[in-house]
Amino acid sequence: MEKIVYMDNNATTRVDPKVVEEMMPFYSQFYGNPSSMYSFAGIAGNKLKKARAKVAALIGAQPEEIIFTSCGTESDSTAIYSALNSNPEKKHIITTRVEHSAIKNLFESLSRKGYKVTFVPVDKMGRLDLDTLYNSLDDHTAVVSVMWANNESGVTFPIEEIARVVKKRGIIFHTDAVQAIGKIPVDVNMAEVDMLSVSGHKIHAPKGVGALYVRKGTKFSPFLIGGHQENGRRGGTENVASIIGFGKAAELAAHHLAQMQTQVSFLRDKLERGLLKHIPHAKVNGDPKMRLPNTTNIGFDYVEGEAILLMLNELGICASSGSACTSGSLEPSHVLRAMGVPFTSAHGSIRFSLSRYSTEHEIDEVIEKVPPIINRLREISPFWADTENLEKGYCSAQ
C-alpha cells in the first residue's frame, strides 16, 4: 500500500494509537464481563466508568446521562423510539431534509407507519429554514430531531436557539451531533437538548461504539431490551475495549478542539482557496461561515463526482461524493438537492474532510493534483464542450 492522503474524515477516522494503547489490555488480559461480581471483572468495570465520565465531559454532561450504544445510528433510533414511546398519542414528528440516513430513513419508515413527518427545508447555503421549523411545531408533535452539523456540507445549525424554542413548547428535542463533537464546542449546558447522539469513529475511536446523551429527568424507554446493562437502559454485554477507546478519544478530542479551529481550519481554507483559484466553474457548497472547520464541499461543474474520485483514488487521495453511508448510489446527494445545487454541479461535488492528522504537505499535494484531473474530465465531457463553445461565442447547435 502506497502512502495515502486521507481527506475523508467525515466518513471515518484513523484510530489514534493512544486510543488503541488504552484498549489493548482489555482483550486478552482484563477480559472480564463488567456485570460479573469478582474483582477481575471489576477492572474492566472501573475503566468503563472512567470512559463514561470522559465521554460525558466532552459534551458537558454527567456520566449517568450517557448510554453507550453500538453506533450513531443506534443512538438515533434509541432516541426517536424513546421519544415516541413517551408520547404514544402524538403522531407528528419533525426533522430536516438534510439529515444523515440514520434519521432520514428512520423518519421515512415512520411516515409509512402512519406518522406525519415534517421535513424542514434548507436554503441554497444549506441553512435551515427556522421559520418553517417553528411554524410546524404543534400540540401533536412528539419529537424534533435536527442534526448539529451536516456531514456533507459541514454546515452547522443553531442548535442552542432551536432547542430553546422547541423546549418552550414542551416538545422533546433530539440532535444528531455525530459530526459536531470534536470539531466544534458541543455543550449540553448551553444547548437544552433532551437527547444527543454521538459516535466514536468520527473522533479517532474505533468503529462500532457510540453513545446517547439523555438529559436527567427525560422519560426514557430502552430500544435494546435485555440485561440490566447501562442501568437497564441498553441490554447487551458492554463493548468494553471500544468504550474504553471512546473514552480516551473523547479526552483527546477535548484536548485537540482548539487545534480544529486553528490548524485544521487553516488547512481547510488553504485547500479550498487553492482549488477554487486553479479550477474555473467551481464553487463551495454550503455556508462558508457557519460550517465545521474541517470540511469543504466543492462543486465542479460538468464533471462526474464518481469519475473524479476514481482518478483521485489512483493517486492515493481519499475523498467522497455524498455520504459514505449512501455512496454507491448514482443519485446525487439528497443534501445537495435539498440545497438546490444545480444538477450539473451536484453530480460533480466532492467533499474533502480533514483531521488533526492532515498536513500542509498533503494539502499542497491535493491542490496540485486535483486541477489537472478536472481539466481532463471536462475535456471529455459533452456538457463542458458546450460551455466552452458558448463562452467563445459559438452556438453549439451548429
Add this chain to the structure above:
Amino acid sequence: MEKIVYMDNNATTRVDPKVVEEMMPFYSQFYGNPSSMYSFAGIAGNKLKKARAKVAALIGAQPEEIIFTSCGTESDSTAIYSALNSNPEKKHIITTRVEHSAIKNLFESLSRKGYKVTFVPVDKMGRLDLDTLYNSLDDHTAVVSVMWANNESGVTFPIEEIARVVKKRGIIFHTDAVQAIGKIPVDVNMAEVDMLSVSGHKIHAPKGVGALYVRKGTKFSPFLIGGHQENGRRGGTENVASIIGFGKAAELAAHHLAQMQTQVSFLRDKLERGLLKHIPHAKVNGDPKMRLPNTTNIGFDYVEGEAILLMLNELGICASSGSACTSGSLEPSHVLRAMGVPFTSAHGSIRFSLSRYSTEHEIDEVIEKVPPIINRLREISPFWADTENLEKGYCSAQ
C-alpha cells in the same frame, strides 16, 4: 493482579491473541470506511467479506445469510421484531421459561404490549416440555424462539426436532445459539431454523460484535434503520476490526470444536466429580447428558451463592451464580426456579464454565479450594446447623 483461575466462560471469554493480531491493522493503518469507494477502504471491505464467510462457515450458512450486529441481544431483537413485522396480524408468540434475558425480557415487554406469550416450562433436569411447546402452536403464532443451549445449566434443547415441527406448521423459528456455537456442532443445514443469533465474545472474539443468521428466502425487516450497510439489513458503520476478529474467532472455534468434546469436557467432568466427592449435599443442576461440554452448575445446599463467590474471588477464582446479565439481583436465577430447584439449593448454586484455556492444574486448584469454603459457610449457616442436628437425631426446636 495475581493469577486468576477463570471459570466463567459462559459470561465472556478471553480474546484469543490470534484474534487481536488480526484486528490490529484495522485501527490505525487500514481504517477506511468499507462503504467508501476508494481502494484504501476496500482493504477493510475485503477483509470484512472474508470474516463474513468464516462466521457463516461455523454454522454451515452462506455468507449472504449473515448480518453482523453489535451483540447477541441485538441479534435476538432483530430476529423477533422482523418476525413480528412479517406477520403483523399474528399476536401469539412462544418461548421458554429459561431463556437469556435478551429474549425473556423482550417477550415480557411484548406481553405488556398486547402479545399473548406462551412460556414453555422445563422439567427438573432443565429439559424442555416439548408436548406443551407443540400443543401451543396455533394459527396465530407469529414466532417461536427457543435457545439452543442454556447459559446457566448448560442444558441443550433438541433444536433440529423443534425446528422441524415448528416449520411444518409454517411458523417462523428463531434460536438463540449464543452459548452453543464453538461448544457443540451447530449446523443450519441440519436444523431448519429461520433465524439464529450468535455473539463473538463467547467464542474468544471481543465484546460488542454479534451476528444474526437469516435463512435465504426468509422475510426480513431491519431493526436498525439507517445506511445501506449489511445489504440494507442493518444500518450503522460496520464494526470493522471486531467483525474481523469475530471471523478469526469463528475459524478458531471450528478448529477447536473437537477439543471441546474431549479435553474441555474431560476437565469439566473431573471438576464436577471432584467437587461432588468432597462436598456433601451438593448436586448438579441440569441434565448431565444433554449438556454443553464446558458447563457445570452445582447446587450447594444451605449456603449463599454470593458468599461462595466472594470467598472464591479472594482466591482469584472466577465463577458465577446465575447469568452475568442478571447478577447483582438477590433473586435466585429464573432458570433454576423454572427447573424447580429448591430454594435452599438454588440460592447456593454456582456455575463453572470452562474454555480451551482451562488447565488441569486450575481444575485441581478449584477442587482443592472450594470444599473448605463450603464447609466454613455451612458452619455459620443456621439452616445447616438444623440439618446437622436433624441428621444426628436432635430436634432443632428444642
